[in-house]
Structure formats: C-alpha cells, structure tokens
Amino acid sequence: MRIGVLGTGTVGRTLASALLSGGHEVRLGSRTTGNEAAVAWAASIGGPASEGTFADAAGFGEIVINATAGTASLDALALAGAELLAGKLLIDVANPLASSNDMPPTLTVCNDDSLGEQIQRAFPEVRVVKTLNTVTAALMVQPTLVDGAHAMFVAGNDAQAKSDVGELLQEFGWPASSIMDLGDITAARGMEMYVALRLRLWQTAGTDVLNVEVRAGG
C-alpha cells in the first residue's frame, strides 16, 4: 500500500523504514519539502521511499500515520489538509508530552480529553485509530525486542479501520493475541495517560525497551 508518514523524527523514520521493509511505498512528510532528515532518509533508500510536505505525504497515502510530536500534531494535520485526509485511515501514534525533557513529564491534554479525540473531532471525516503510542519506536516495529507476550492497544470509532491497523501491526510482528481493542477513541485517554507510568518504568528498568502484558484472572 501507499502510506504517508507525517513526522521525520525517530518514530516517523522507524515506522517508515519498517513499512518499506514490508513492501509498502512510503512518503515521509514534514513541514517543508526538502527536510534534511527526510531527504537523507529517502536518498538512502530510493525507489519506494520519497519525501515531501505534510500535504504531499497525506495526498500520497492510502493510509496516513501521525508520527509528529503531540504538541505539533493538530498543526501538522491542518497543513496536511482535511480534504486530502478525508475518508482515510489515520493512525495516531503520538503522545501529547509537553516536553520530551521534563521529568516527571506532563501532558498538554489528558483526563477528560486526549490527543486522539482532538484529532478525531478536528477531522471528523478521518477514521482515527490510536495505537503504538505506549511503546518506544524500536519496539513498535520489532516487538520481539521484549521477550514473551506483551500488549498492543488499539482504540477508534471505526471497526474496519481497527481491523486494518491490526493487520499492519501483525506485519510489524505483533501477534494477533497481543492486540487489544479498547473500544472507541475515548480509550486514547488511558493510552496517553499511561505514558506517565511508562516513563517511570523506564527510569526504574534502565531501558525504554519495555512494555506491559495484561493478565486477567477470575
């Protein structure tokens, strides 16, 4: 498939490279065409890899992935343009961290709202699915970096969109049994608020290559 990835940071480039390895065509989008990281990335791969503006990537993709910083996501999506996004599956992997340096970290939206919901409200024609925001970039595309079963959450209002995301997650190596559908896009609140716990677990474990497995009894 043709996939547009918005955001040229570690998360965007990691996802884009993994999607290319899976046989997809990928356009990496940034605020301005010719972004240094994006050009270097596309040149190093060639062929099915290209770069451009947010709008270029959004127009290119049958699926669009929001891998921008959470604080920049709504602006980036506005630059991509509602018309180019309309009807498409938008996979939102961002966390609304106020800063990547604050410890303890704070979120710019939480509790009674979430970035996932803000995006869905701002772009009602888009089918938003929140996922992957609960793990670090390397683990997103290589879940075997952590031994044993561990969970990947998805949330969104469109069942078919979540099913399509499940297939992409399985291409990345997530077993179907590890993919947990938490319901509608309001579940993005819990998925985003979990980042506060995850960053403490990172401090404790000494690595950000970590995740949780959910165990139910009864």
Add this chain to the structure above:
Amino acid sequence: MRIGVLGTGTVGRTLASALLSGGHEVRLGSRTTGNEAAVAWAASIGGPASEGTFADAAGFGEIVINATAGTASLDALALAGAELLAGKLLIDVANPLASSNDMPPTLTVCNDDSLGEQIQRAFPEVRVVKTLNTVTAALMVQPTLVDGAHAMFVAGNDAQAKSDVGELLQEFGWPASSIMDLGDITAARGMEMYVALRLRLWQTAGTDVLNVEVRAGG
C-alpha cells in the same frame, strides 16, 4: 502490629480483614464512630478488630492506611489529625476518581500533581507510600487471583517506609520480585493516571481482577 485503616468501603474492609488474618490488630476508622459497616465488621470478628473515628484509627495504628475515596482523603486525614499521624507510615491506596460511575472516568487531580503528593504536602511529618491503587480490592490481598507474575508498584520519599510496605505486601502474597519501587512520591502521578487505562482494560477483559506485568528487553 497495630494498624489503623481509614475508610470502611470495600477496599478498607478487605485490607483490614487480610491484616487481621496476618496476625495484626486493626482498627477501622470512619467519619463518625458507630459507622454501620465498621461496627458490623468489628462485631463479626471481635478480639483484634475494632472500629472508631478516623482519629481513633490513626491514634491506634503504628501504621495507617488511607483507603478512603480519593475525593474524601484529604478531609479524612485532616479529621484523623496531623498530630496523631506525625512520624507514622501512611500507606495511600486511594485513586482520585471524580466519580466511581463516570465512564470514561476522570480524576480530580492528575498530570502535574497527584493525590499521593497532595497528602505528602499536607502532612509533611507523615511518611507516605503510594501502593496497591493499581489493582482491585480482592487482588490487593490475594495476588494469586491472577496467574503468573504481575507487578505491584510502590512510590514514596522514605526508603525505610517503602521497605516496610514491601514486607506488608509480601504478607499479602506479593512476591518480592513483583514489587517495583518507582522512586519518590511524584511517581504517584503515573500510578494514579494508569487508572484510566485500567478501567478500559476492565471493560475489555470483562473482569476487574486484572493487572499488568512489566517486561523489559535489551
């Protein structure tokens, strides 16, 4: 040991009964002496079980447990009295849920503060340890209700207090290897914000007898 448990709801009574089974003396405290649930609980057990006001329970306990509703905790602790609490270990197991019925749930404090921190600031002479708030009451005192290893977090500013809490947790059946010290009391933010995810997991799993295991790689 003599332990005062503030709060006569399911959490308070479950903890109190488990502590009695472990050979401790327990006084259950509520807003007014003669609380119906507390009297019935104490009468059903006798001997090492007693009930009284928050101040009665706080004065009785060498250790005090806050098992009140999060929205009522600061008031309950004020009624218990700073003098009676001073120098003691206070185990805070509460979540600051605005309502137990809202879905999605919201917290009355989160992101840049937490109930655990509010309590520590309001009672600086108390050694606050946050723990057990990430699981349902039955699981707090019987971790084997969920198969396999799963995590119990502790956070607080006093290392000895966290060590003492670790011993109590082990009396409840938590293996030492499952107890994760997340650092100072600011880690209560992540532990409390996780409730938003946990309540969605409950919806998905169909049971609140659930918990997470933390897995780290690389």
